[in-house]
Amino acid sequence: QIQLVQSGGEVKKPGALVKVSCKASAYTFSNYGITWVRQAPGQGLEWMGWISGYNGDTKYAEKFQGRVTLTADTSTTTAYMELRSLRSDDTAVYYCARDSAYYDSGSVFDPWGQGTLVTVSS
């Protein structure tokens, strides 16, 4: 079945960077995109950005522009989310989810990865 499997939890110090991976399987990676969403403890869902599996185009939420980089490796069908200059309020579960290959086409997010807890603490 279509699956997204994320890397394991991370503990980072303030100011560091984290890179989370999202391995896709059982579908044609280049026909879709990957979106990233985070959820702080006890809070709602926050969209971070999108990358096309077709051509590598990206779109970022304004809040994260300049601090996050999304990449995708079509040879390994893996997407990556790198977040820099970490702060304590970046502590959250980070999810990847399948999205559309073209951003303006619009798509719901389905399926989702299992989530990766990133803890930022000194």
Add this chain to the structure above:
Amino acid sequence: EIVLTQSPGTLSLSPGERATLSCRASQSVPRDYLGWYQQNPGQAPRLLIYGASSRAPGIPDRFSGSGSGTDFTLTISRLEPEDFAVYYCQQYGSSTRTFGQGTKVEIK
């Protein structure tokens, strides 16, 4: 950016009752590109509804979505024990994807 406001924040109901969840957008959602997700504690969200009213594969028919423009509704016709969870609406029609803040459906 389209802001989505969900109401109520918490809905206290008994199994077998009907649940009606609201999602209001600050401006019209293009193409009615509005989805609903269910999230249980410690789990990733699960897609229920896309395009405002289409059920995702495998979703029971007690879940239904309706609405257009700026006002959308998720209805659960008869609550089952596994339906007590948090529900989020999300729009994917504009330049920035956004979520509502969520509605928690709890057992009364």
